[in-house]
Amino acid sequence: MPLIRIFLFFLFLGSSFLKAEPWHLVQFGKSQYVPLEDFCRFYHFSTPDYYPSQPIHLSNGINSLDFLPNTSFVYIDGVKHWLSFPIVERLGQIWISRTDLCCLFEPLLRPGMIPTDRLYRGVVIDPGHGGSDKGAVSRKGTEKNYALDTARRLAALLKARGIPVVMTRNKDVFVSLDERIRMASHYPDYIFVSIHYNQAYGGGHGLETYALSPRGSPSTNSRRLYLTDYSPSPGNRTDSLNILLAHDIHSQIIRLHPYDSDMDRGLKRARFKVLRENSLPSVLVEGGFLSNSIESSLVDHESYRQKLAEAIARGILTFFNQVNPQKKKALQKSFASDGSEL
Incomplete structure (x- = not known):
């Protein structure tokens, strides 16, 4: 060579x-x-x-x-x-x-060196699936309902800190991916956080967070490059902000399991449509495997979904503090499981 x-x-x-x-x-x-x-x-x-x-x-x-x-x-x-x-x-x-x-x-x-031309001030929260699309299924519930419940909890936490929130759905209805992206496009100074729960046949364990694959690079789960992977997409315009947001959120959610290092499945890359076609800094969070009996028993409980929402909120606040340094004083408070300030 x-x-x-x-x-x-x-x-x-x-x-x-x-x-x-x-x-x-x-x-x-x-x-x-x-x-x-x-x-x-x-x-x-x-x-x-x-x-x-x-x-x-x-x-x-x-x-x-x-x-x-x-x-x-x-x-x-x-x-x-x-x-x-x-x-x-x-x-x-x-x-x-x-x-x-x-x-x-x-x-x-x-x-601090990431170039940005706007002050990010709000969050588009995207509960995955809905309506006829159940998503992953556990013995006691469905991804669509757990994602919506977690999203509502996240919205309440952010609103309590004065952060504007938009939900792509706030009830059990089907919303197309195109409609979710269209809704997000009306809020150019917001970020986009999509909430999901995972499923795998033959195994699966842990937490994952996804950011958009950079142009010309493969998705983590395929490791293969396709011709379309070299095409520019709206989401790649915010590559630096995408990965920073994903890192800030993922570093918080893995702390929910400090004694199980395998719960950190890593921050991955993908070309999901809500990431690829979205002009906002965007991430997708997988809060655990409903196909795993141990994890699904956690997700079944409201207390766990509350803790996950709090962790995501802490990551969002960290991100805002990094890209909006002038807002640090307003956003520096964190969350505890009992709702008190840390």
């Missing part, structure tokens, strides 16, 4: 917010990579000693990264993220894809 070393001035992938900096860009197959050494220098991580096929821990005093080269996920500040492309060992070095550099690491390591 020919080695191409190019000095970049970080305008690739539209990421002009990355300051001019010499980077070494290398092509492996159809993907482009930068060396870990450059990454560490830019984000002020100490460059680790290189031992082939050994786990790597990075820390700069503010953020931490943990990963195993040649795998497809990384822990960022203890939160599991699935990569668009694996971190690889090649030519005696470790390499990070420029897609993940621009659409994952940069927004999370430097959220």
Whole structure:
């Protein structure tokens, strides 16, 4: 494979917010990579000693990264993220894809550098399914009802903090995906949070949060690239905000299960229509598997759905504080399970 070393001035992938900096860009197959050494220098991580096929821990005093080269996920500040492309060992070095550099690491390591032209002030809450579409089913209930109940609880929490809320449905009715997107388009200074519960045959355990796949990268659950994956979509205009919102929410919901690390199935990428065609910063939350008897017994209880709503609300407030620093004083209060302020 020919080695191409190019000095970049970080305008690739539209990421002009990355300051001019010499980077070494290398092509492996159809993907482009930068060396870990450059990454560490830019984000002020100490460059680790290189031992082939050994786990790597990075820390700069503010953020931490943990990963195993040649795998497809990384822990960022203890939160599991699935990569668009694996971190690889090649030519005696470790390499990070420029897609993940621009659409994952940069927004999370430097959220204050995300360019935005508006003040985000409200939330479109999207309870999944509804009406004839039951979604996942447990022994005692259905996804459509649990998602609506969780959404109502989330709405109440946010309204209590003065945050405007719009529900794509507030009763048991079917709402098409196109209609959900159309409704969201009327609120350009809102974010979009879709709430679901999961189902899998033959197993399934844990919490997942989804953000839109960056252009030209595969979805986590398929790992295959299709021609349509290279097409631009409205949702990719807010790639940085999407992943920051997803990280802030996912880092809160996994805290509901501090003694079960397997509950963190990770922050994943997908091209769900409500993410792909949505012009708002958007995420989709999967609050547990109704096909899992242990998890469904939790979701069946109102107290668990309340805790999940509180965790999502904390993530939303964290996001608003990061992208709207002038509103920090108004949004700094958090939530406790008994409704009191923390």
